[in-house]
Amino acid sequence: MAEDTGGLPPRSDFSAWYNEVIRRAEIMDVRYPVKGLYVWYPFGFALRSQTYTLLRGLLNRDHEETLFPLLIPETEFMKEAEHIKGFENEVYWVTHGGLSLLEVKLALRPTSETAIYPMYALWIRSHADLPLKLYQIVSTFRCETKHTRPLIRLREITSFMESHTVHATWDEANEQVEYELGLSQEFYRDLGIPILISKRPDWDKFPGADFTMAIDVVMPDGRTLQIGTVHHLGDHFSRTFGITYEDVNGEQQFGLQTCYGISERCIAAIIGVHGDDKGLVLPATVAPTQVAIIPVIVGKRGDEILAAGEELESELKQSGLRVKMDTRDMRPGAKYYHWELHGVPLRVELGPRDLDSRQLVCVNRLGAKTIISRENAAESVKKLLGEVHDQILARAESHLESRLMTATTSEECCRKLDGNVMAVHWCGCRECADKLEELTNASLLGTEIRSRYVIDDEGPCIICSKLGRAALVGRSY
Amino acid sequence: MAEDTGGLPPRSDFSAWYNEVIRRAEIMDVRYPVKGLYVWYPFGFALRSQTYTLLRGLLNRDHEETLFPLLIPETEFMKEAEHIKGFENEVYWVTHGGLSLLEVKLALRPTSETAIYPMYALWIRSHADLPLKLYQIVSTFRCETKHTRPLIRLREITSFMESHTVHATWDEANEQVEYELGLSQEFYRDLGIPILISKRPDWDKFPGADFTMAIDVVMPDGRTLQIGTVHHLGDHFSRTFGITYEDVNGEQQFGLQTCYGISERCIAAIIGVHGDDKGLVLPATVAPTQVAIIPVIVGKRGDEILAAGEELESELKQSGLRVKMDTRDMRPGAKYYHWELHGVPLRVELGPRDLDSRQLVCVNRLGAKTIISRENAAESVKKLLGEVHDQILARAESHLESRLMTATTSEECCRKLDGNVMAVHWCGCRECADKLEELTNASLLGTEIRSRYVIDDEGPCIICSKLGRAALVGRSY
8 A cells, every 4th residue: 555655636637536535545445446446545444544533422312323234125215106216227236145045135235224124113113212313334236327527436435324203293394494504504514615505406405305405515516516415305215114103192193204314425525525636624623633743853863853742642542532643664754744635724843843842743734834832732732723714714715605606598597607616596487497507518506595705695596587596507417 | 212111021031131121221212124233222222332432442553543435346255265254144235336246246244354454555654653553443234143132143243342453473463463552441431341362273263363352241141242352463464555665674564353243232231231120220431320319399389499400410520420300290200100111320310308318319220319418510420320330240250250161071051051151171172172162062262371360270181081271061052
């Protein structure tokens, strides 16, 4: 797994940069011998572990984690008509066990509604069993025919968090949708990633949902990446799978459901939104190593410097920080390059002069140098990590702001759309949306937009001029 | 998920007890509509999470975690002849993606050698890349034809930890085998589970290994359960997959490999070895809840008791303990029953008299009552948890000791074997082993036994009377 020390393509050439940084910063290896399946390197896996630890922490406030089987019998999978239609072209099927044909073929879950809901039908009896809020983090599978790309479009999605809740009423399920949108906002704020929330148009909602709220991020090339969805399922699935409860009056009622998903695209967003020409820029909340200590050994005081470095490392670790001292036999400059490529938020340089002055030279990943006192180093380091987090969030916010534009005519929309996301007004009818998508070669992402940069107001439809509402238009991954 | 308050079958009827405790203590639900696939309840999943956090902690000392794809192309899977033979009857095959036949069919990993080693061949170039020590925790699949049972024999093994290492020499790989046996001993000691280590006979080793060291536990019915294996793979796989390195002299050499596995059978062992007629008995190291606080509200001081309980809960949590106060509207007796069934190591009862005396009544899962002072409660509780851990380990050790017997004739072996594991002498030849297995209707588990209860000495073979070595014979799951 030797490091490639050649330069990265510039991040302005985003697609080339992304592929190279995924490889050189050891996130994933794309050379696995099946298209669309990738291998997590240990470093990438450590980033994944930290990110999902953060997500679990948020979910565990009021969800419980569980695990359902990967294999779904065709008989269950085929029960919900809209759902089948949405997935039938991309489901992998297991047909043989050993040398024998299976009696009932088994789907590799593309998502787990049809695995989970038959069990919910057994588990839920009365209103006292509600609400039920479970989640799992699993691999899901889709036989993608489109161009695959690590973390973004895969045939094995290795890190799909899916939450499935059941409630007594449609309104309670709707409150859960809001709650889970709130969790997502908190999650992405902790990652320093500003998001756009909108309601997907009806033809683009999850197969079998009442409606779908989507979370998008704008990548450096101006294309949007869907990095989360919350679906209000109404009673579609509970009617299909018989998820009923006895209400306080002794009547049988169908449960009302939501589901909610976040995949490893959240890691694609971390990489894409924050990275720069030197490589990854990781938020301290999830960086596998938050602080790299680089001993700068000149002259005879090597042992003394290493001892001081070890003492500092252990002190910072004690305070809960993830720290590594890099004692490899390499020039300091090569170590700086390594840790910058891997996005470490803060590097501490430790040379003879620093020992004498009882000071530490700290350089954050954005290049800002601060000299701190050796006393209370842990506290100062935490403050610096907080600062660099605020800086990367602010930078990401101004990037998002610069990519959001408005248009009142389809001609203006076309002209401004390259590299940007457009806010327009749309009357809500399918015909106008189709026409707009065709004229702009882009997608109508959604309405009921929640973003401090877009005003969710009314105005004349960009196509038919009838009264419309704000809608986002963009090119998506 | 309502609780069933009927009595459990006695643990002496182990098979019935096991199935019932799995269900009632909410470990797994067996009603998933595919044979051999089970659903983790949230409580079972929490036990799994704690157990694998413990295992990860041990492995992370010198292994790194990673993740490889689930799907293995037939072309790679078929490369190692012995390996194929070992698995071909139980591999699930994906043949279709959507409605199309795949060009190359894909195996659901039964184990990951053939997924991982093609990548190792790319990653390893020089002696400086060695040793390489990675692991992953994944689902593996086997189309079992035998009777399936939760956590013990499954078609989806949901929690397979597999470590794969590469070394420069056979001896270094052999040291790794010893190291990983040591890790296993530490892991199972932390779970309070005494184990037997032995070398599996040649015909029972992992397909493609030089040799297999196995870790067995003796379940309450006297049957052994294999709860871990460490394989020395020699250079079988490195020759097949081209895993070579340049040594210090610039010569190309094949890597020497080990692999090492522990599955959710470790949780079956926790349940089986420690449980009793009241339900689970969980080691404090992995119990999802280590301490249950039960407010005993009599008279008018309810609010005061709840406030004191909350204060205690928060104090114990602060000190790192996993604590739950049970405020449900139920009789204390029903709560005791609930927490005993779920194996909580320590329950703290909190009533008006305890408030007045500034004391706490602690009852451990084995029934021992201790009164501790409210001052320094966290420290005292930790001490009690340590004591109950020692007690369950000691109990498990004396159970194991009582189940180990010796025999010098096949007739004696047959007579004593029901419910026990036998130590005999065996000359090492296949014919004698076959004869012994046939006569006893049991398996020759292994030689080179490591256990303080079995002496690994020499003696006349139980079948042919030639000089032999100690060997274990038992009936296995």
